[in-house]
Amino acid sequence: MLVIGLTGGIGSGKTTVSNMFRELGIEVIDADEIARCISENNPDIKSKIKKYFGAVALDDDGNLDRKYLRNAVFDNEEKRIWLEKLLHPLVINKIKEKIKKVESDYCVVSVPLLFESGSESLFDRILVVDLPEMMQLQRAMTRDKSDKKSIEKIAKSQINRKERLSMADDIIDNSGKIDSLKKKVTKYNNLYLDLCKSRTG
Template identity: 45%
Template sequence: MKIELFQHNRPFTVGVTGGIGSGKTAVTNFFASKDITVVDADIAARVVVEPGKPALAGIAQRYGPDILVNDNLDRRKLRTIIFDDADERKWLERLLHPIIREQIVHELSSAESSYAVLVSPLMLETNQHELVDRVLVVDVPESIQIERTMARDQMTEEQTRQILNSQIQREQRVAKADDIVDNSGSLDQLHHSLEKLHQFYLSLA
């Protein structure tokens, strides 16, 4: 599907992004509670490497059968490979990003809510920002990102910092935002801020 055609066949779309551990899920859960369609780029990325999909076959061909567990991708092993080798990370991005984009386009085109939300941790690092009308950045201090990620994913601080360093810097992300929501406070505070944004997006849709 050509992007020009896609732009005329989707609802007004808000792109939600933020660094690891910023709380993007809490934000998208709020929008989903308002019956807004949420398309998750991470889920799209998992769909395209399901058993039987060409992308998974390409990954297995490059890294061998040990990259699979019961015919499924061993994500932890793949993550170790790409964080240890920048060239391998670039190879994987060249393979997956166009396929993930196609999946996202398909899901957004099927949205029937007043507006749609696309959530992606790499929206500003990839061309996914071209698929949205506004970018909403979920912002928290780096110390909170590290604390939340280590607790949630059982990762070491070194592993967490590797991921942080592979993503766009906080200052750059904020500079590219149309809207910013601070998620360093309570859930009630977050919802209060998001309700205002929800009404604003309804007025734009």
């Protein structure tokens, strides 16, 4: 099974690219979705988060207050590292389980902090969605209805653009229009299908 790691900075368009791969019949595993599921549905994990961050980490219904947690971890590196260490091993195990069940020719695993979490060894190739940093900030501010300062804090927790690009096997430039992006995703889909054939052939 060919496994593609998909990553990129905040606001780069990872979700859009993931959805385009899905439209082409490729299974996409979303690490953020898995982390959300684990933190919400695992009572032990939720309890540890509450103990560490305090009752403010939960909303009135007893669910995790994601907005509070996001602000808390990006304001404090120690808290961010603690939360990542708690969730990362569980997320990786779940990703491995899901990869085993994939039925498409190859699969894409979307991991926002792929390089930062040291997850490179899970993947056969790494595809980075890229944009100029100013465009990233503008798109993320519009999407999250957030201010520039908050988005910049999140961006600072990620490796810089130059480093990310230097570690990529494949790069999609998402600074253009949606039709252009679709063509690029289709190009990489064809490449990955060819790689699958060469492996089995």
